[in-house]
Amino acid sequence: MFITFEGIDGSGKSTQARLLAEHLRAAGHDVVLTREPGGSAGAEEIRRLVLEGDPDRWSAETEILLFTAARRDHLERLIEPALAAGRVVISDRFADSTRMYQGLSRGDLRALVDRLHEMLIKREPDLTFVIDLDPDLGLSRARGRNGHEERFEDFGAGLQRRMQAGFRALAEEFPARCRLVDGDRAPDEVAAEVRAIAARAFG
Numbered sequence: 524m525f526i527t528f529e530g531i532d533g534s535g536k537s538t539q540a541r542l543l544a545e546h547l548r549a550a551g552h553d554v555v556l557t558r559e560p561g562g563s564a565g566a567e568e569i570r571r572l573v574l575e576g577d578p579d580r581w582s583a584e585t586e587i588l589l590f591t592a593a594r595r596d597h598l599e600r601l602i603e604p605a606l607a608a609g610r611v612v613i614s615d616r617f618a619d620s621t622r623m624y625q626g627l628s629r630g631d632l633r634a635l636v637d638r639l640h641e642m643l644i645k646r647e648p649d650l651t652f653v654i655d656l657d658p659d660l661g662l663s664r665a666r667g668r669n670g671h672e673e674r675f676e677d678f679g680a681g682l683q684r685r686m687q688a689g690f691r692a693l694a695e696e697f698p699a700r701c702r703l704v705d706g707d708r709a710p711d712e713v714a715a716e717v718r719a720i721a722a723r724a725f726g
Contacts, residue, residue, distance in 0.1 A: 524725065525606060525646070527617040529693075530654035531686045533664030534706045535713065539654060540615045542714045543721060547611055555605045558615040559593065563600040566593035583632055587625045591639045594618065598644060617648060623689045628682055650724045652717055653694045656706040658683035 526543070528536035537558070544556040560570040573581065573589050581589065594617070605612050618640055626633035662683050694701040702720050706713055 524611050524650065525602065525648045526611065526613045526721070526724075527619065527648040527651045528613070528615050528654065529617070529619045529623075529651055530690060530706065531656060531658060531661045531683050533661035534654040534656040535664075535710060536652070536654045536706075537615045538710055539652065539704075539706075539713055539717055540613050542710070543717055544613050546714075546718055547613075547721070553608075553610045555601065555610050555612045556615075557597070557601055557612065559597060559617055559620065560590055561593070562597040562602070562614065565596040565600075569593040569596075583625050583628060583630060584635070587621065587632060587636055587639065590621045590625060591643055594621070595643050598646065602646075614648075617651075618644060619651060619653075619690075619693055622693065623686050627685060627689050647697075648700055650721065651694075651697070651701045652720070653690050653701055653703045654706040654713070655687070655691065655703055658687045660707070661687075 528540040530536045540556060540558075544554045547554050559566070560573060561567045569589050569592060573586060573593075602612050602614070618636075621640075622633060622636050626636040658680055662680055691703065694703040704713060704716055704720075
């Protein structure tokens with residue numbers, strides 16, 4: 524099974540991805556925990572290009588190409604081989620993040636994102652958790668990390684609000700695989716809901 528976690532910056536999706544991976548491993552599953560952009564050597568190099576530096580470093584169109592290139596390498600070298608071997612793959616972000624951030628952030632480029640996805644990726648997750656959180660709280664959390672990968676946080680609260688609305692709409696667009704989860708709770712409460720949803724998916 525291929526499971527992804529999506530949401531705005533600071534929503535807690537990385538924590539929830541890790542907690543679900545730990546839970547599934549304890550239950551006897553062979554789990555690969557990965558992230559985007561990244562997850563393979565080439566994709567990690569692209570990650571450094573797109574998540575650090577000036578917010579205007581790249582145009583939205585260039586970003587779409589870079590993220591798609593990183594995803595293709597990640598898919599070829601990690602995701603597809605792991606799934607073929609019968610492993611569970613959990614990824615912190617996947618194509619839905621590109622649909623939101625590059626597809627909506629600086630113009631309506633969603634159609635371009637989708638065309639490249641259909642040409643080069645051709646895979647959707649089996650299950651996607653969309654962690655929903657107040658944008659101001661998410662931005663505060665994200666900036667509190669004091670890391671170097673803050674290029675998208677530097678676009679400000681306006682982008683976070685657009686992304687929250689976009690992720691909610693995305694959950695409605697793909698109801699067969701997307702589950703909207705309230706992230707404004709204690710992490711263990713969120714994790715309990717995530718585990719219950721995953722248990723039903725594994726059936």
